[in-house]
Amino acid sequence: MGVVCQSTMLNFMSYPTSNWHTLMFSNMEACVMAVALSALLHYLIPDVEPRKPPPRIEKDAARIRHESLLSGTVATIIFVVFQICDLSDSLSALMAGILILFPMHYRGAVISSIWRVVGVVLACLYILVVQLIIYDFSNHMILMMPLIGLGLAFSARLHVMEKVGAGVGFASITTIGIMFGQNLHPYQDLVFSDLYRITSVTVSLVVTLTLVFLMHRLLNCFAATRFVVSD
Missing domain, CATH: 1.20.120 (Four Helix Bundle (Hemerythrin (Met), subunit A))
Known part of the structure; x- marks a missing residue:
């Protein structure tokens, strides 16, 4: 997701009509809201059983x-x-x-x-x-x-x-x-x-x-x- 954020923000920041302050702080605000809402819903509706991590994929060099x-x-x-x-x-x-x-x-x-x-x-x-x-x-x-x-x-x-x-x-x-x-x-x-x-x-x-x-x-x-x- 870091690549997605970096590509979109750099793309829109390059246009003179875009305000990079607005883009940056809007992105930060959205991240904080997403984490806060996710934490709230996780507290209100907890998992029935603990989640298992996905199996690791072994990759050679x-x-x-x-x-x-x-x-x-x-x-x-x-x-x-x-x-x-x-x-x-x-x-x-x-x-x-x-x-x-x-x-x-x-x-x-x-x-x-x-x-x-x-x-x-x-x-x-x-x-x-x-x-x-x-x-x-x-x-x-x-x-x-x-x-x-x-x-x-x-x-x-x-x-x-x-x-x-x-x-x-x-x-x-x-x-x-x-x-x-x-x-x-x-x-x-x-x-x-x-x-x-x-x-x-x-x-x-x-x-x-x-x-x-x-x-x-x-x-x-x-x-x-x-x-x-x-x-």
Whole structure:
């Protein structure tokens, strides 16, 4: 998540219209609120049984070098592309390209991208349904909050059941949060933003997967950075 935060903040800080003080303190405020709310809910709704840590994956030196170089190089290329092309309105596409690098290898990136697309499409379809139900009454918060809460509750439930980290449920949660929190304004609809998000995220994932595949093939040409999965 540090890479995601660093990429997005550095990208937006580079634009003259952005106030880096606002970005930094908003990010810090969001982190504090997230930790505080998580601690409160953990106290009010404790776990039934202690959580077990995930099994450790043994990696040789070549695989560690492969994953580090692949993820770092692709993340840097994505940042440079977004800077050169002036894509200040494509935050979701930038985050999608970074988030699928979490597995740090080609196979995991492919699976993660599929989960990401499915989650984004499901959330965007739900947002369109909400827009049709509310129509031009989206400026009434008392009408919007139950529908937003319902979508987030379903996505959170799906995220918990998946047990895969950044899966379909996580993508759906982030999509609903960003669309309603950032793009929804009084007397405006979300149809264009909804369709633009699906398109931009899909293009970003295709380009990112292409870069991951090329780097994967290049690094596998050398024994020191060869990625070999042992059964």
